Amino acid sequence: MKNIPFFEYPKLWNDYKYEYSSIIDKVASSGGFILQKELSNFEIDLAQFTGANYSVGVGNATDAMEIFLEAIGLKKGDEIIISSHTMLATASAIKVAGGTPVPVDIGDDNLICPKSIEEAITPNTVGIMPTQLNGRVCDMDKIKKISQKNSLFIVEDAAQALGARFKGQHAGTFGLASCISFFPAKVLGCFGDAGAVLVNDKNLYHKIFQIHDHGRDLDGEVKRWGRNSRLDNIQAAILSHKLKTYNKVVERRRAIAQMYQDLLKDLEEIQLPPYPNKNSDHFDVYQNYEITADKRDELKNYLNEKNIGTLIQWGGKGIHHFQNLGFNQVLPNTDKFFKRCIMLPMNLFVSNDDIDYICKSIKEFYRK
Template identity: 55%
Template sequence: MRSVPFFNYPHVFKNSEDRFIETLRDVGRRGAFIMQKDLADFERNLAAYTGAKYAVGVSNATDGLQIAFMAGGLKAGEEVILCSHTMVATAAAVHFAGGIPVPVEAGPDHLIDPAAIEAAITPRTRAICPTQLNGRTCNMDAIEAIARKHGLEIYEDAAQALGSKFKGKGAGTFGRAACISFYPAKVLGCLGDGGAVLTNDDEIYRQLLLLRDHGRDHTGEVVMWGTNARLDNVEAAYLDFQLKDYPGVVIRRRAIASLYQSLLGDVPEVRLPAAPGSEPDHFDIFQNYEIEAQNRDALKDHLKSRNVGTLIQWGGRAVHQFPKLGFTQRLPKTDALFQRLLMLPLNMSMVDDDVRYVAECIREFYKR
């Protein structure tokens, strides 16, 4: 029986083992471990790829989003509206920056519902933080219109969306700042935790450089309170050589998504993500392939019995479903959505026959 893991973690290393060993040897022999030329090169190349003016390498996307809010001047008690269909880290970044996260409904595309944003605005609202989820960028026209109407700022959680675009503009370049994740399972992943912050704002960039390195300026003088949120130099070097191959990786992921569409598009019990090229405003990179499925839990069990790995994102709980964190929102649409969501395997270790096997197993289940 074929085995298709949800994600093949050893492949992250084995796929480019020789290049990584060469990079590690080079960095190690130079003793270039913290904030060296490799990091600066990666930041410059990442900014150029995304279309942002600046990219700042950080320890992980959560730290990155938190210091982005801090750099932007978020004040204690100010509210930030975000989609409940996101990792709790998005809300945590708001919380630890001093703000109050306000989760709202997800729409049919699993991204933040613009109508829900407007309904959640209060006199305390400071910003909107859309999560560019699963490698897809939100309808930023609608979100920007709401922000302009109410005088709000935009910060993006683009952790899953490097290379994704809306109307030709890259995820992470719409607001004051945005975070990107390089967790190993991301489309561009390192061998541990890692992230970056994108911004076009000169002052936010200056603040980010201070905040990620204990408040120290370029002379080493401590000029403000800061954190330790630096991206390790060897990880930056590893990410930089992978970035050169990144466009080809995106092409392959879109090809896998297209194959899923061709094999499962006529199965009425599942609702698939928008197929590549089907919506001209969106260029999706398919960080994840998240479907909605009837009888989801039984399907998941069936796929497991056929050695197909799947995942229910965030452990099956939306942000507002963590009452111990103080959330009291009632979001029935998102509650219902989370009864149907399931992520199918989509990763660079897969061959086309793996995709066909997953689709055959799904069709087998619903024929029963």
Template identity: 50%
Template sequence: MTAAERSIPFFPYSQLFLAREEEILAVMTDVCRRGAYILQQECRDFEANLSNFMGAKHAFGVANGTDAIIIGLRAAGIKAGDEVILPSHTYIATAAAVHMVGATPVLAECGADHMLDPEDVLRRITSRTRAIMPVQINGRTCDMVALQEIANDHGLLVCEDAAQALGSKFDGQSAGTFGVFGTISFYPAKLLGCFGDGGAIVTNDDMVAEKIGLLRDHGRNEDGVVVAWGLNSRLDNLHAAVLDLKLKFFREDIARRREIAALYQEGLGDVDDLILPPAPDADPRHFDVYQNYELEAGQRSELREHLTESGIGTIIQWAGTPVHQFKDLGFTDHLPKTDEFFRRCLMLPMNMALSDEDVSYVVASVRRFYGK
């Protein structure tokens, strides 16, 4: 084994701060000097700017992406006895949120595009099904026309987990704005990350918005009077201030992620063992923002070992475990397409700290493994 030529971590967390250190410090100092910590003007400004960016009527900052789903489901009226269909190809938080409101998560297959398979959704609808929850994975939006048609035909709600898809679009419409509500995560490694946990819920439904506003803040209305049961799940004002700053540059970040994806496509598109994500301009209906760059590799373990030796960080998303494989949670589903995908999936570095030279090094290392 020889020493690696360079070190490229999968995600360099310190760069979240260092990339705009002076501007971030100025924003944080201002908030702290004023003691403006909970549901202050910065949070209201960020919510307004986020809703405008997404084309949504309402946006609410909450404590994290999981709370966002729980609150959204409760506001939409999902309850004990209901079933919610979602992909097994997601983080456990999606299914856990359904469980936490008393409903049953029903797991479905992913399609060839790695997204929720509408045909399998159709097969899993029962008399207890109340909602479909597409998960917008890796910065790509599902075929929402097909899913909405199924929902309309069967009288179901659509509730979106768009934690990984802020800025992604399908047919020109933003991920998170198709259903009765959508959720976003601001976990540090997400597309728009803060310095801890954070999340948001967006909706175009005024009644759902009213319930979300109550649920996230102890059931208190705008006058501070408790009128319903609620949670303590508010986006910290300090996080909101930083996120509002970063949102100003977010379109530039998306453009850069798409540039990196194009470089990967150009450099690795001829490697037969790999199935790459769709290229940025491969499908005019999809506008992908590449939260992650997740490919399939027949020789995944060997390739990953080679990349590690080359100083390149990779991960297998969610420790290589789709939700239906958590048998201790009572799942017994047989999902062969999802199982096969998780035997092959691997993520290459995709973040704003990557230079073109870094991407070229990753590409060269992958090609060297395949003798190209």
């Protein structure tokens, strides 16, 4: 019987340890650990890759959100509308920055519902923060129309969507600023926590840069109160190396998604994410492969017996389910989704034979 973990973290290092060891040795031997050329080079490469004017490497994607919200000037009581289908970090960043997160329902694509955004707007609403989830970009045309009509800013939680595009435009470049995550399991991951801010406006870039490094500007002069959230130089060097082959990694993930689609498309008991269709407005990078399924919990147990790892994202809770944090929204689509969602293995360590075995096992479950 095969053994297919949901994600094999040791392989991140073991499969490429010689080249990674060489990179680490080179940086460490130079003594350049903080704010050195490896980081500045990576920031330039990341901005060029996404089409953003600037990027700032920070400690993690949650810090990235908190920092750009502080730089924008979020005030106490300011409301920002988010999807309830997102990680708690999206909401907590708004709260820590002084604002109020307002979770709304999802649409048929399991991303934030534009109609729900409009219904949630109040006199206190200042912005919208769509989560570009699982490597897919929301319908940003509709969201931009809502923002323009109501004079709301857009900032993006693009933590899971580096390289994903909507009508040719990269995730993270639709609003004032965005976050990217380099958590180890991300499509572009390092060996610890790390993140980045993408931004186009020069003045906002300077504020973000200052806040992430104790309030200091590029010339080292202290301009404001700040914090310490800097992407480590060694991690930046690793990320620069991996960014060179990022497009090939994305194509492999899209090929895996295509296999899942082809092998599971006839099962009525499950709903699949969209095909990786090159003619679509969407270019998805498949950070995760999340389906919804009848008898979800029984399916998960069955696959576990077959040594197939799965994951129910965020413990099966949307933001509005955290009533102890003060949320009380009624969001029926999100409720239904979290009763049915499950993620299948999606990473470079699963082979075509693994995908075939996973899909055969799912078919067996529903046909037994």
